[in-house]
Amino acid sequence: MNDSLTSGVEFNPNEPTQPEVEIDMEGGVSPYSPPDAYNPPSKEEEIAYEDMHPFLQEMMDEHNEYTKELNAFEATIAMIEGGKVDREIDERLRQFFAFLDDKVVTHNQEEEKYLFAAISKKMTDTGDHSKTDDSFNVIDILEDDHVKAIQMSAVSFNMFALFSRIPDEKSRFIILDVALNQAKELLELLKVHIFREDTIIFPYAQRNFTNEELTQIQQKTKGEKE
Numbered sequence: 390m391n392d393s394l395t396s397g398v399e400f401n402p403n404e405p406t407q408p409e410v411e412i413d414m415e416g417g418v419s420p421y422s423p424p425d426a427y428n429p430p431s432k433e434e435e436i437a438y439e440d441m442h443p444f445l446q447e448m449m450d451e452h453n454e455y456t457k458e459l460n461a462f463e464a465t466i467a468m469i470e471g472g473k474v475d476r477e478i479d480e481r482l483r484q485f486f487a488f489l490d491d492k493v494v495t496h497n498q499e500e501e502k503y504l505f506a507a508i509s510k511k512m513t514d515t516g517d518h519s520k521t522d523d524s525f526n527v528i529d530i531l532e533d534d535h536v537k538a539i540q541m542s543a544v545s546f547n548m549f550a551l552f553s554r555i556p557d558e559k560s561r562f563i564i565l566d567v568a569l570n571q572a573k574e575l576l577e578l579l580k581v582h583i584f585r586e587d588t589i590i591f592p593y594a595q596r597n598f599t600n601e602e603l604t605q606i607q608q609k610t611k612g613e614k615e
């Protein structure tokens with residue numbers, strides 16, 4: 390069986406070639422940002438920031454800091470797409486990836502170590518997990534996001550770095566395209582991820598754990614840091 394994408398299509402050299410199609414991440418449906426991502430059917434009533442435990446507030450504060458960095462990164466991408474490739478862009482990219490490496494990775498580890506573990510256990514104990522697969526819950530999705538984010542940022546970072554070193558213009562722009570697409574997917578992934586934690590997971594923790602339990606999780610998490 391020939392399952393090549395071009396099977397059955399004959400190349401006619403006299404036919405005008407198709408204009409190059411820009412990949413529009415905004416308009417299309419991305420697997421990292423499904424249409425209902427920001428309006429999940431199971432969304433419970435929100436809890437005000439002031440009513441959250443200080444540990445959860447701290448995690449939300451970190452999310453706000455990340456969102457600022459993500460917005461700056463989004464602006465950088467728009468600048469590159471507008472044709473700007475210079476020292477300033479280089480510096481902006483460097484600063485964003487350094488931030489990811491430094492702050493976001495630590496934040497993710499802190500979430501996973503005790504908070505996610507405790508939530509996962511609570512969900513399993515109370516049956517608050519997916520009906521289709523007993524061992525699968527929203528925590529698995531969020532942990533998976535953490536891994537994907539590292540992979541995507543590695544690809545994007547390396548492609549941006551490679552772009553500046555390739556002399557052949559055509560190859561350079563193919564590489565830049567890969568870098569930009571990975572960067573956009575990373576952005577979408579992190580934005581939805583933050584939204585899910587702020588609106589689903591942290592409120593779940595607030596509702597299902599006592600203040601003492603949350604303080605314990607906070608102490609264990611922060612104790613590891615020193």
Ligand SMILES: [Fe+2]
Pocket residue numbers: 497500531535582586
């Ligand atoms: Fe996370």
Ligand SMILES: [Fe+2]
Pocket residue numbers: 448452496497500583586
């Ligand atoms: Fe987070």
